[in-house]
Amino acid sequence: MTLISDKLARFTTMLRIRMVEEMIAARYDEQEMRCPVHLSIGQEAIAAGVCAAFTRSDYLFSTHRSHAHYLAKGGDLPGLIAEIYGRNTGCVRGRGGSMHLCDLDVGILATMPIVGSTLPIATGAAFGSKLLGDQRVTVVFFGDGTTEEGVFSESLNFAALQQLPIVFICENNLYSVYSPLEVRQPARDRVALAAAHGITAALGDGDDVEAIFSLTENAVARARNGGGPSFLEFATYRWREHCGPHYDNDIGYRSEAEFLAWQQRDPLARTERELLASGELCAATLSDIKASLQDEIETAFTAAREAPFPDESTLFTDLFVPTELCVQAA
Amino acid sequence: MNVNNVEAVRATLHDALTRDERIVILGEDVGARGNVFLITKDFLQEFGPQRIVDTPLSESAIIGVAVGMAMDGLRPIAEIQFADFIFPAFNQIVGEAAKTRYRSNGDYTCPLVIRTPYGGGVRGALSHSISIEALFYHVPGLKIVAPAFPADVRGLLNAAIADPDPILFLEHKKTYRLARTDIADEAYTIPIGQADIKRSGTDLTVVSYGYFVHLALEAAAKLSSEDISVEVIDLRSIRPMDKTTILQSLSKTHRLLIIHEDHAFGGIGAEIAAMVASEALFELDAPIRRLCGPDVPAMGYAHALEDAYMISSEQMATAMREMVQF
Ligand SMILES: Cc1ncc(C[n+]2csc(CCOP(=O)(O)OP(=O)(O)O)c2C)c(N)n1
Ligand SMILES: [Mg+2]
Numbered sequence: 026m027t028l029i030s031d032k033l034a035r036f037t038t039m040l041r042i043r044m045v046e047e048m049i050a051a052r053y054d055e056q057e058m059r060c061p062v063h064l065s066i067g068q069e070a071i072a073a074g075v076c077a078a079f080t081r082s083d084y085l086f087s088t089h090r091s092h093a094h095y096l097a098k099g100g101d102l103p104g105l106i107a108e109i110y111g112r113n114t115g116c117v118r119g120r121g122g123s124m125h126l127c128d129l130d131v132g133i134l135a136t137m138p139i140v141g142s143t144l145p146i147a148t149g150a151a152f153g154s155k156l157l158g159d160q161r162v163t164v165v166f167f168g169d170g171t172t173e174e175g176v177f178s179e180s181l182n183f184a185a186l187q188q189l190p191i192v193f194i195c196e197n198n199l200y201s202v203y204s205p206l207e208v209r210q211p212a213r214d215r216v217a218l219a220a221a222h223g224i225t226a227a228l229g230d231g232d233d234v235e236a237i238f239s240l241t242e243n244a245v246a247r248a249r250n251g252g253g254p255s256f257l258e259f260a261t262y263r264w265r266e267h268c269g270p271h272y273d274n275d276i277g278y279r280s281e282a283e284f285l286a287w288q289q290r291d292p293l294a295r296t297e298r299e300l301l302a303s304g305e306l307c308a309a310t311l312s313d314i315k316a317s318l319q320d321e322i323e324t325a326f327t328a329a330r331e332a333p334f335p336d337e338s339t340l341f342t343d344l345f346v347p348t349e350l351c352v353q354a355a
Numbered sequence: 356m357n358v359n360n361v362e363a364v365r366a367t368l369h370d371a372l373t374r375d376e377r378i379v380i381l382g383e384d385v386g387a388r389g390n391v392f393l394i395t396k397d398f399l400q401e402f403g404p405q406r407i408v409d410t411p412l413s414e415s416a417i418i419g420v421a422v423g424m425a426m427d428g429l430r431p432i433a434e435i436q437f438a439d440f441i442f443p444a445f446n447q448i449v450g451e452a453a454k455t456r457y458r459s460n461g462d463y464t465c466p467l468v469i470r471t472p473y474g475g476g477v478r479g480a481l482s483h484s485i486s487i488e489a490l491f492y493h494v495p496g497l498k499i500v501a502p503a504f505p506a507d508v509r510g511l512l513n514a515a516i517a518d519p520d521p522i523l524f525l526e527h528k529k530t531y532r533l534a535r536t537d538i539a540d541e542a543y544t545i546p547i548g549q550a551d552i553k554r555s556g557t558d559l560t561v562v563s564y565g566y567f568v569h570l571a572l573e574a575a576a577k578l579s580s581e582d583i584s585v586e587v588i589d590l591r592s593i594r595p596m597d598k599t600t601i602l603q604s605l606s607k608t609h610r611l612l613i614i615h616e617d618h619a620f621g622g623i624g625a626e627i628a629a630m631v632a633s634e635a636l637f638e639l640d641a642p643i644r645r646l647c648g649p650d651v652p653a654m655g656y657a658h659a660l661e662d663a664y665m666i667s668s669e670q671m672a673t674a675m676r677e678m679v680q681f
Contacts, residue, residue, distance in 0.1 A: 059478045060656050111657035119657030122480045138482045139440060140412055173411035174443060201412045202436075203388035209411040278387055340651055340663040 031077070032305060035234050036296045037314055038073040042093045043293050044318050045102065048326060049092075049109065050270035057330065058109045060122030065093035067264035070292035071196050072097040074237025075164060075257075078245045084132045084154070084163040086147040089124045090196075090263075091136035094166050099131035106325040112332035119335040132161075141174030143167065144193075148180045151191035151254075162190045162248040170201025172215050181222040181256070188253035192244045193219070195258040196231065202267045203278040219256030231261030232292040262287035356540055361531045363505040363538065364470070365394045367512045368432065370542050372402050375430060378516065381408040382417060382434030391436060392472065392531060418444035418469065422452050422521075425467045430516065438473035438525070439485045452521040453496030464519040468512075473501075474527040474566055474616060475648075476665045480656035486565075486617035486648065488593050491523055492626070498547055499593040501525040503568045506538040507591050510545030517544060525593075529566040548595035552604070556586035558679045560604040562627060563614040564590040567666065571614055574672035583679050593623055601627065602635050609640040610678050614671060619647035641681035646674050 046064045053062065065072065068090075076097035079085070087094040095105055101116060108115030109123050117127050124138035134150060137143050147165035154161040171177060172195060184191050195215060199206050219226035225247065229240050237259060244255035264284065266273035274281045300306035356366060372378050380395060386409035389396030399407045410417050414435055421431035435441045441448075448469065455465035475484030491497055500515060500522060502508045508526070515522040553568060554575050563571045568589045575585035586604050590597065605611055611631055613624035624645040631643060646666055648654075654664045 059658075060480055061478075061483070113657075120481065120655045120660060122478075122656035125481055125656075139442075141443070170412035173413045175413065175415050176443070201383070202391070203384045204386075204409050204412075208387070208409045276388075334659050335655075335657045337659045337663045340649060340655065340660055344651060 032235065032300065035073045035077050035238060036300055036306070037318075038077070038097050039069040039234060039293050039296060040314065041318050042069045042072060042096050044315075045096060045105075045322055046092060048322055050265065052326070053270035059111060060109060060124070061268045062109065062123045062270065063090040063268050064265045064270065065090055065263070067287065067291070068196055068198060068231065068261045069093055070234040070296070071194065071231050071237055071259045071261060072166075074234040075166075075192075075194050075241045077238050078241035079132075079162065079164055081131050083161050084134050084147070084150045086134060086143040086150070086163070086165040087126075087136040088140065088143065088167055088171070089136075089138035090168070091124065091126055091166070095126045095128065095133055095136065098128075098133055100126065100128040100133050101130075102321065103325040103328050104128065107329040107332050110329040110332070111334060112329055113335040114329070114332040118339065120339075140171050141167070141176045144171070144174075144176050144180035145183070148184050148189060148191060151184065151189040152187055154190055155187065160249060162192065162245050164192045164194060166194045166196065168201065169195060169197040169199065169206055169215075170209065171195070172218070173201075173209055178222070181219055181224055181254075184254040185223040188251065190248035191254045192241065192248060193224075193254065193256040194241075195256065196261050197258050198261050198263045200263070200267070200279065205279070215258055216256065224254050224256045225252075226256040226258075229257055229259045231259030232290050232295055234292060234296050264288060357535055357537050358505050359532050359535045360503075360505055360508050360526065361392055361394055363508040364512060364526060365396075367509045367542075368395065369398070371513070371516050372398065372406060374542065375516075377428065377430040378432060379406050379408060379424060379429055380432045380434065381410050381421060383410055383412055383436045385409060385434050390434065414440055414442075414444040415447055418447040418452065421467050421469075422447060422455070422465055425465045426455070426463055430466055432468045432470060432516065435469060435471040437483055438471045438487045439482050441471060441487060448491070448497070448521070448523075449494050453494050456520060457496060465521045466519045467521040468515045468524055469522070470524045470526065472526045472528045472531070474529055475654040476529045476566065476661065478656065478661065479528075479654070481653040484654035486615075488523075488525060489617050489622045492594055492623060496521070498522045498595065499525065500547060500591060501527065501564045501593055502591050503527060503530050503565050503589060504534070505536050507545060507551065507589070509538055510543050511547065511591060513542050514544040514547050518547060522547070525565070527565040530569065533566075533569060545591070548592045548597055550597035550600040551589045551591055552586060552600065553589045554585065554587040556584035556608065558584045558608055559610040559612060559675055560586045560588060560601070560608045561612045561614060561675065562588045562590060562601060564593060564623075565616060567614050567616055567671075570666070570668040571671055573668040574675060577668070577672050578675055581676070583676065585675055596627065596630065598630060598634070601631065605631065605635055605638050609638055610681070611639065611643045612646060612674055612678050613643070614646045614666065616648045616665065618650050619645055620650045622647055641678055644674060644678055646671065
């Protein structure tokens with residue numbers, strides 16, 4: 026049985042992701058955040074539902090579009106915002122920006138923008154957990170486009186062969202940058218594809234945070250009990266442009282009508298409606314939650330903007346080749 | 356036509372598609388959208404989906420498929436969206452494309468152009484800033500060109516398309532919209548492997564390519580007011596190396612400064628320095644100097660890290676001054 030407070034927690038996670046990313050979008054044109062940003066607005070239910078099924082010590086890997094996953098797994102908010110601002114207080118000290126997040130305290134080993142890179146690496150982390158017997162389960166998030174890279178199949182094969190404790194989460198938002206799914210893949214079923222590798226696989230509604238949670242909960246339990254990997258695909262839609270804070274329905278690769286239809290399904294509004302209707306949430310509590318999130322977010326942005334930039338000298342830290350080779354050749 | 360580098364690439368591709376039915380462009384988002392820099396915008400409508408192919412998100416397949424098409428007698432121009440994403444295709448480029456002519460004893464070749472935007476200084480951080488030339492420089496069987504000015508882009512792209520062997524065509528992102536110049540409308544070619552003296556001088560030879568040629572020229576212009584006369588050679592083609600132009604210049608200036616954004620260690624400059632050391636050591640009046648990207652794994656995002664990675668024209672001017680005073 027799901028506790029009421031757990032449902033509310035998942036809703037709050039979604040709301041927090043939405044509010045953080047709306048703030049990034051609102052402030053992006055100030056030109057202080059100078060790294061590319063890939064927003065998950067519209068896709069929050071997947072991050073919130075999936076991550077709720079994992080513990081703090083489980084491992085997480087993600088992609089270029091990773092703010093939501095980072096936050097849902099418990100990644101430090103000030104560290105995220107400062108990273109996007111390129112500050113020394115950022116979660117990777119301003120070295121990486123939005124697409125290179127990391128928070129070891131909560132098992133976020135890496136987010137990597139090279140599409141597909143994380144799939145075998147996450148598989149390896151899960152292999153490590155199996156060999157070490159540390160009871161950890163790894164989750165790796167990726168998009169529909171990523172399933173076109175060769176390493177997708179290579180990783181599924183390896184994970185299935187070794188019966189690894191890993192959950193592959195495919196967020197199918199129908200696009201890879203500007204290219205729709207049907208231009209890139211035949212009408213193939215990725216769930217069947219994963220199943221053909223001998224992996225337990227299922228398709229879920231990416232707008233239904235509770236359904237996402239329970240599918241993932243099963244997958245995690247199976248993985249933790251030695252039952253091997255799972256693959257879950259969730260249908261979803263990114264509301265904003267592929268990269269950047271704006272809407273781009275006018276540039277021709279997708280239609281306003283399609284966007285509006287998906288926006289109607291807003292996973293956040295839907296969950297809010299359900300919780301209000303069932304009495305698990307009341308208007309007063311909701312506005313309290315929003316106010317305290319707003320506070321937290323504004324504090325994180327203020328802190329980030331006031332934080333120092335990394336010093337030029339950090340260019341040469343964390344190297345493992347002899348330093349005399351690391352100066353500009355004279 | 357009056358164009359910047361993006362437009363030069365676009366116009367040249369357009370002419371080639373019109374001229375030669377065997378040319379097929381393939382890559383991620385090159386069709387409906389017309390590439391992320393809009394280089395192939397509207398090509399899909401004009402030439403159709405048989406010639407402008409939106410591919411799956413699969414670099415290994417993009418290049419491997421292009422190699423097969425080239426063996427078939429087509430003239431594929433494959434695009435890798437950013438150079439940082441080329442590595443899944445490394446096997447197909449290094450392991451297969453580069454060996455095609457050799458393996459077939461010349462019975463067939465691999466007329467393939469791989470275009471890709473590269474380079475930093477654009478806040479692309481760890482994974483959208485890379486210079487890849489040295490990683491491919493080592494491979495016999497590959498040609499690498501990196502033009503930095505519209506006229507060179509057009510001439511070298513035409514030459515690359517006409518060439519029977521695989522060519523890596525590198526486009527520095529920072530030069531895409533840097534300068535606009537008048538260039539010829541005809542489909543002229545510039546021979547691959549021929550450097551260009553972008554400024555002539557007598558005190559020091561600077562060898563560079565890509566975005567840094569622009570900065571080196573700025574620095575050289577500044578130094579002329581100090582009575583320092585710098586010759587700036589734009590390699591344009593990285594491999595094959597134009598030894599003749601470099602050595603001729605050195606016989607006049609007797610000093611060599613090599614500037615590139617890619618890492619110093621094992622880089623293009625190292626090979627040029629080795630060539631000069633073995634063929635013209637006694638021409639030199641000063642040690643050869645390399646001013647290169649630092650040997651750190653990637654370009655950082657924060658301002659300070661990116662600035663410390665990229666070499667400014669002031670830093671170039673300082674190095675030039677020091678060399679002349681040596
Ligand atoms: C190896 C590689 N190729 C290409 C890219 C450029 N790129 C960045 S995101 C992206 C689309 C990814 O699509 P998908 O996996 O569906 O994720 P989404 O952006 O939709 O969340 C592409 C092609 C890249 N980062 N890495
Ligand atoms: Mg997608």
